[in-house]
Amino acid sequence: VEETYIMVKPDGVQRGLVGEIISRFEKKGFKLIGLKMYQCPKELAEEHYKDLNSKSFYQKLIDYITSGPVVCMAWEGVGVVASARKLIGATDPLQAEPGTIRGDFAVQTGRNVIHGSDSPDNGKREIGLWFKEGEIC
Numbered sequence: 648v649e650e651t652y653i654m655v656k657p658d659g660v661q662r663g664l665v666g667e668i669i670s671r672f673e674k675k676g677f678k679l680i681g682l683k684m685y686q687c688p689k690e691l692a693e694e695h696y697k698d699l700n701s702k703s704f705y706q707k708l709i710d711y712i713t714s715g716p717v718v719c720m721a722w723e724g725v726g727v728v729a730s731a732r733k734l735i736g737a738t739d740p741l742q743a744e745p746g747t748i749r750g751d752f753a754v755q756t757g758r759n760v761i762h763g764s765d766s767p768d769n770g771k772r773e774i775g776l777w778f779k780e781g782e783i784c
């Protein structure tokens with residue numbers, strides 16, 4: 648079965664959006680198989696976003712993700728990777744449709760509340776990066 652890595656970013660945690668976000672994924676019908684709160688070390692943020700390390704916003708992105716605790720989640724289900732990306736909405740919250748998480752709760756690309764893996768391979772890779780073996784049910 649497909650798995651995806653979903654993370655409530657520090658702004659989403661600070662603003663109290665964790666319950667709302669978990670609820671949307673639960674109601675959609677996906678299965679929660681991993682969940683924890685975590686202060687992300689710089690090295691892990693850099694590994695997670697290594698494909699973006701040549702971008703102009705890279706350092707700001709690392710500072711943002713490490714600026715406070717995140718909530719790490721692993722979700723399982725048929726088609727969960729693409730479906731989660733739809734629930735999340737476009738990277739720029741001003742382009743994200745109303746009804747999506749970013750469309751409903753954010754205005755800035757640099758504070759867009761939530762991460763979702765962009766492929767099944769990256770779903771597996773990221774769950775392996777953020778969770779230890781015994782933390783996934």
Ligand code: ATP
Nearest residue numbers: 699704708737738756757758759761762763764765
């Ligand atoms: P994520 O990987 O967090 O789910 P995404 O797949 O929609 O988001 P990516 O292209 O992978 O978008 O970018 C990763 C993150 O980097 C974005 O979610 C956003 O927080 C940040 N980011 C992307 N583009 C910009 C930009 N132009 N300015 C500032 N931050 C950006």
Ligand code: MG
Nearest residue numbers: 762763764765
């Ligand atoms: Mg991405």
